[in-house]
Structure formats: C-alpha cells, structure tokens
Amino acid sequence: MSNRIVITTDYLHSGDTVDTMLREHGLEPVYSPAKGSRTDEEKLSLFEGAAGAIAASEPVTREMLAAAPTMKIIARAGVGYDSIDLDAAVELGIRVCNTPGVNHHAVAEMALALMLSCARKLSTVFEGVTAGGWPREAGTELRGKTLGVIGYGPSGRAIAALGAALGMRVLVSTAHPDRSPGIEFADFDTTIRAADYLTLHSRAGTGEPLIGADSFAAMKSSAVLINTARGSLVDETALVQALNDGQIAGAGLDVLQREPIDESNPLLTMDNVVITSHLAGQTFEARERAGVAAAQAVIDVLDGQTPNGLVV
Structure with missing residues (x-):
C-alpha cells in the first residue's frame, strides 16, 4: 500500500505537528500547497500514487479522483467539503472527512470583526489615515441592534453568544432551536426582516443561493449582510444591485x-x-486543531478505523 499523503493546505509544512504525526505512523507527507489555479495536467497528477490527502478548499473533481487509484481518504483541514465531488468519492471507495468544531470561535470572531468594521467604517478610516487624512465620521454602536443569525451550528452559536454579550437582540433562524439564554428563535423571513446585521452560518446548498433579490428587498435599508460561511449562499449580482x-x-x-x-x-x-x-477560520489555534484532526482522520482510515468527521 502507498504511504504517500498529499497535503495541499498551504499552512501545513515539513517539520510541524502534522508532519511529525504522519511520519511517526510510517506515512510520507508530500506538500503541494494550493496557490492559484492548477493546469489540467497538474490536477490529474496531484494525487498520483497517494494513499490519502489533507486538502485545502480547492476543487477536487471526479477526474482527479479517478486518476488516483490508490487514494483511500481525503481529509479537509476545515469544515466545508462542498469542493469535493462526493458522489465520485463514494463510487471510487474514497472516504471523505472534515474537521468540525475546530474553528467556530475563529469564524464567530471574524463575523464580529466584519460587523464592527462596517459599523465604524474602519476600512474607510484606515485608508484615510494612510493617505494623510484624519477622517472623523460617526459610526454606529452594535449594542441595542438586532443580530439575525441564519444557521445555528457551532459558529452560529458562537456569534449568537457574542452578540448577546454585546447587548444585541439576537434572533436565530434554525431548524434546531434550543433554550439558549438570551437567544430568540424565529423563521427565516422574520429574521431577515428584523435584522440590523444578518450573519450567515449555514451549509452550502445545492440549489439557488439562500440570499437573493427577494431577501434583499425584505431587509431593512439600514441592514448589513455578513457572510463568513460560503460564497454560494449569496447571489452576488443581486447583492450588488441591492x-x-x-x-x-x-x-x-x-x-x-x-x-x-x-x-x-x-x-x-x-x-x-x-x-x-x-x-475567518485562519487563526494559529484553529489551524493547529484542524491540521491535527485531519491528520488523525487520515491515520484512522488507513489503519482501518472509523474517523471523526466522516462525511462519506
């Protein structure tokens, strides 16, 4: 059996914790970081001779998997896996894992950072000061505003807690409400209509974008959209128009x-x-957790064990 593990995640490198883990289990890490687009030839040869991969978010197509007959496992060093052709993986007997729960605090903090940046016009201020000016535009406070949260997985729960701690009214749209203190639950339409800040924490869908022209028409004219989840959740043409x-x-x-x-x-x-x-998920702490979890998933599958974060 091959012992090559292709690593495309750009923050993992020779000599780090993940590298050591893999080598201690008799595996050979091979680094091919995702930096821009690969040619068709590079894509088809990426996983050649590999038993497994720790993958970034770049697309992994049916053709790439079919060209890697020794491949047993692809572990995403992150939560999203929609870039991987899951149907092809199932047909070819390749396991796919992700690393849930490793970066939700990082994602929530980035969502908060984007909210604050929009509220206080920080990018405009930064540019103005750098250009030699001294802009003094007034911003708005988050306290007292309504935070609409779409999706209540780990990152949705984390940003909801941060919003509540800041004195925001927190309104959550989810199929799985609970009794979290300080959190209100409502349907999707009610949430987007009420939100001063609407933050997305849903999985990518397979159909139309979650937020499109109808959603923007229903939102407050003073509302701000925050997306740290998936680009496919938002109709960008409709966003530009809105x-x-x-x-x-x-x-x-x-x-x-x-x-x-x-x-x-x-x-x-x-x-x-x-x-x-x-x-959003790229903190040192989250990267360490994601890399270790992905490496452990690779080791488990190659050892014949059921890994954590198994998708298919």
Whole structure:
C-alpha cells in the first residue's frame, strides 16, 4: 500500500505537528500547497500514487479522483467539503472527512470583526489615515441592534453568544432551536426582516443561493449582510444591485462566489463593503486543531478505523 499523503493546505509544512504525526505512523507527507489555479495536467497528477490527502478548499473533481487509484481518504483541514465531488468519492471507495468544531470561535470572531468594521467604517478610516487624512465620521454602536443569525451550528452559536454579550437582540433562524439564554428563535423571513446585521452560518446548498433579490428587498435599508460561511449562499449580482439601490446599507464578506476575487468584481469599488480573503477560520489555534484532526482522520482510515468527521 502507498504511504504517500498529499497535503495541499498551504499552512501545513515539513517539520510541524502534522508532519511529525504522519511520519511517526510510517506515512510520507508530500506538500503541494494550493496557490492559484492548477493546469489540467497538474490536477490529474496531484494525487498520483497517494494513499490519502489533507486538502485545502480547492476543487477536487471526479477526474482527479479517478486518476488516483490508490487514494483511500481525503481529509479537509476545515469544515466545508462542498469542493469535493462526493458522489465520485463514494463510487471510487474514497472516504471523505472534515474537521468540525475546530474553528467556530475563529469564524464567530471574524463575523464580529466584519460587523464592527462596517459599523465604524474602519476600512474607510484606515485608508484615510494612510493617505494623510484624519477622517472623523460617526459610526454606529452594535449594542441595542438586532443580530439575525441564519444557521445555528457551532459558529452560529458562537456569534449568537457574542452578540448577546454585546447587548444585541439576537434572533436565530434554525431548524434546531434550543433554550439558549438570551437567544430568540424565529423563521427565516422574520429574521431577515428584523435584522440590523444578518450573519450567515449555514451549509452550502445545492440549489439557488439562500440570499437573493427577494431577501434583499425584505431587509431593512439600514441592514448589513455578513457572510463568513460560503460564497454560494449569496447571489452576488443581486447583492450588488441591492447595494446600488440602497436596499441594504452594506456588507462584510469573507467568502465570495469566485475566489480569489476577480479584479473586475464591482464589490471591490464599493466603500460600504468590506472584503477579506476567506480567512475567518485562519487563526494559529484553529489551524493547529484542524491540521491535527485531519491528520488523525487520515491515520484512522488507513489503519482501518472509523474517523471523526466522516462525511462519506
């Protein structure tokens, strides 16, 4: 059996904890970090001769998996796995795992950072000071505002708790309500209509975007959309139109439909939009937890054990 483990996650490297774990189990880490687009030839040869992979969020297609007959396991060093062709993995007998619960506090803190940046116009202030100015525009406080949370998994719960701690009214739309103190539960339509800040913490769907033109039309004109979950959750064309028409006041986006962002994307030119580079879960602490969990999943599958975070 092959002992090669291809690692495409760019923050994992030779000599770190994950590298040591794998080598101590007789495995050979091979590093091929995801940096921009790969050619078709590079994609097809990426997993050649590998028994497993610890993967970043770049697409893993049927063709790539079919070209890797020795592959047994792909572990995502993160929560999302929609970039992997799961049907192909099942057909080819390849296990797919993710690492739930490793970065929800990091994601919630980034959602809060985006909210604060939009509320206090921090990107405009930073640019103004750097350019030699001294901007003194008034912002708004989060306290007393309504935080709408769509999805109540680990990151949704974490941002809800942060919002409540800041004195916000927290309204959550979820199929799994509980009795969390300080949290109100409502249906989707009620939540988006009431929210001053609407933050998304749902899994990626397979159909139309969760937030589209109808949602923007229903939101407050003073509302701000926050997305640290999946770019596919938001219809970007409708978002641009809503921002241009004043249907909503702003957006804080860590994820986009296309990443890295295209330089022609009109969102880049809007002073009421804050964009970060899909790094909500990228703290040192979360990276360590994700890498170790992914490595353990690889080891477990190759040892014939059932791993944590098994998707298929």
